[in-house]
Amino acid sequence: MKIIIDTTENVAKRAAQLYVDLLSRNPQAVLGGATGSTPIPLYKELVKLNKEGVISFKDAKSFNLDEYVGLEGTHDQSYRYFMNDNLFNHIDIKMENTHVPSGIDISEPEKYDSEIEAAGGIDMQLLGIGVDGHIGFNEPGTPWDSLTHVVELEQNTREVNARFFNSIDEVPTHAVTMGIKTVMNARSIILIATGSSKAEIVKKFIEGPVTTEVPASILQLHPFVTVFLDHEAAALLEKKA
Ligand code: PGA
Secondary structure, rough: OOHHHHHHHHHHHHHHHHHHHHHHHOOOOOOOOOOOOHHHHHHHHHHHHOOOOOOOOOOOOOEOOEEEOOOOOOOOOOHHHHHHHHHHHHOOOHHHHHHHHHHOOOOOOOOHHHHHHHHHOOEEEOOOOOOOOOOOEEEOOOOOOOOOOOEEOOOHHHHHHHHHOHHHHHHEEEEEOHHHHHHOOEEEEEEEEEEHHHHHHHHHHHOOOOOOOOHHHHHHHOEEEEEEEEEEOOOOOOOOO
């Protein structure tokens, strides 16, 4: 793993540079997308670079990590809506080349893996990390060999998210997520973690043992991972290379 530690602002800029490098080498690259608050500054930077003509997504494809089951892309809490609103509507990517695992047949979620494979595989997968070490909706205990699958949301997660909906009954009960193996199949991976709330889990997944109890720890075994951390998220690391 390559670890890059910088200011929060520079983390977004330096991660964006990896997209510039990849897309100038391979304009048809397949990108893996993520939602959450962490990637927003990176997406802002990509929009800026696209408007300035430094980067183009016109021949690129994208596959997102996860989505709630049963939320239409027009629902403002869906991850499709998030991606359109924060990135796709503001760059030159063709909407038909963007994929979020919504509307897929949830009796055969691994078809999403086949779609990714048919597109040539993911060249660069973006990840955030949860404070429990989750990547996508892969919570602690998820098997390493998992492909795209459906997960039942914890009651607690639904209660926390209820504030974004009219009532708890509207909060989805399930989500679909790329599995750990789907993520590990990507040719390269970027993980971004910012803020002091991530400091403990950052130390664990980088310096601790590889264990399904910390899903992101598997990334220690991937040959091309770049981890971008701000100073707060890196605070507990022993080795600040
Ligand atoms: P966050 O979420 O970027 O909002 O912290 C990360 C995650 O849960 O994967």
